[in-house]
Amino acid sequence: xxxxxxxxxxxxxxxxxxxxHWIQLMRIRPAFAASDVVYATVADAYAADVEGCSFVxxxxxxxxxxxxxxxxxxxxAWLMLKLRPDVVVTTGAAPGYFxxxxxxxxxxxxxxxxxxxxxxxxxxxxxxxxxxxxxCLTQWRHLSGDGGPDFRGAVF
Amino acid sequence: MIFVTVGSDTPFDRLIKTIDxxxxxxxxxxxxxxxxxxxxxxxxxxxxxxLAPAEFECHVRAxxxxxxxxxxGTILTALQHMRPVLVMPRRGGLSETRxxxxxDTAKRLSGIDGIDVAIDEEILFQKLxxxxxATEVCAISNHAEERLTTCIREFIHKEKNA
Numbered sequence: 001x002x003x004x005x006x007x008x009x010x011x012x013x014x015x016x017x018x019x020x021h022w023i024q025l026m027r028i029r030p031a032f033a034a035s036d037v038v039y040a041t042v043a044d045a046y047a048a049d050v051e052g053c054s055f056v057x058x059x060x061x062x063x064x065x066x067x068x069x070x071x072x073x074x075x076x077a078w079l080m081l082k083l084r085p086d087v088v089v090t091t092g093a094a095p096g097y098f099x100x101x102x103x104x105x106x107x108x109x110x111x112x113x114x115x116x117x118x119x120x121x122x123x124x125x126x127x128x129x130x131x132x133x134x135x136c137l138t139q140w141r142h143l144s145g146d147g148g149p150d151f152r153g154a155v156f
Numbered sequence: 157m158i159f160v161t162v163g164s165d166t167p168f169d170r171l172i173k174t175i176d177x178x179x180x181x182x183x184x185x186x187x188x189x190x191x192x193x194x195x196x197x198x199x200x201x202x203x204x205x206x207l208a209p210a211e212f213e214c215h216v217r218a219x220x221x222x223x224x225x226x227x228x229g230t231i232l233t234a235l236q237h238m239r240p241v242l243v244m245p246r247r248g249g250l251s252e253t254r255x256x257x258x259x260d261t262a263k264r265l266s267g268i269d270g271i272d273v274a275i276d277e278e279i280l281f282q283k284l285x286x287x288x289x290a291t292e293v294c295a296i297s298n299h300a301e302e303r304l305t306t307c308i309r310e311f312i313h314k315e316k317n318a
Contacts, residue, residue, distance in 0.1 A: 010312055019164035020229030027232070027300040031308035045208045063254065087312050111311050113304075117228045120260040135311055137304075140264070153304030156232060156296050 013085035015040040015099045017060050024091040027155040061094040073098045097125040104132045111135045159219035160189035163227040167195030171244050174277040176200050178284045221290040226258040235270055240290040242272045244280050
């Protein structure tokens with residue numbers, strides 16, 4: 001109605017845990033061109049990989065520790081409320097799962113890219129995230145289709 | 157140099173013990189390993205529990221070959237730096253990880269230029285004996301396949317109600 005809204009760059013939260021998940025997130029960086037991206041992972045040392053970009057850390061968590069998971073969930077929830085991203089993109093694992101769940105709650109569009117490490121089925125966090133993610137991608141063609149994840153290529 | 161890594165998650169003593177035994181038997185002093193926190197400590201090779209990402213990269217660059225668990229971080233970092241990589245998958249049944257996903261991944265990726273897989277300690281030991289013949293591999297791109305990054309970029313810029 002009336003005034004045309006000036007379209008601004010979408011605010012993107014690109015989030016993952018460390019190690020291979022982060023390395024895979026770094027490999028999809030060209031996807032964040034022309035967006036206002038904030039990178040989030042679990043250790044300060046990774047900041048050097050995204051010098052000049054917004055970077056935050058959240059507590060890591062994994063299935064072995066309930067307290068770890070809870071801390072991670074709270075950290076991610078707080079980040080989501082503060083940041084209010086338009087889009088969440090994650091390569092897993094636990095922090096990414098929480099970002100997809102809370103992202104959905106605040107109305108962000110959410111994308112789960114399952115790690116290439118899962119060649120015979122979605123990861124456990126991926127299977128759970130699938131219900132909440134607007135787009136769920138696998139990096140293995142043979143895992144795609146039939147209500148499962150989509151395949152749109154791999155990180156290498 | 158041979159750089160050995162178990163990744164950022166948990167120790168992988170079966171890998172480190174095999175390499176330590178090999179280094180002792182063949183008098184190798186050119187091995188450096190990242191072994192993980194609270195791991196079994198090797199006697200015949202130098203090691204560090206954890207490495208910061210920048211240090212990790214330095215070790216990969218200084219090595220002529222990388223030996224590690226079959227994690228994507230290890231494999232991708234090695235190939236990005238044109239280093240051949242020999243991996244032994246962690247096994248779920250031995251509680252080295254939650255399930256056998258590393259075995260699946262290793263099977264799918266073996267045969268790709270620069271990736272060699274040792275399914276168990278015995279084969280790892282054998283392959284270590286031929287490791288000096290490993291040569292530099294073609295670097296992989298620093299980025300994912302373009303169709304993947306394009307798909308994600310389009311998802312990001314999709315109109316909210318489209």
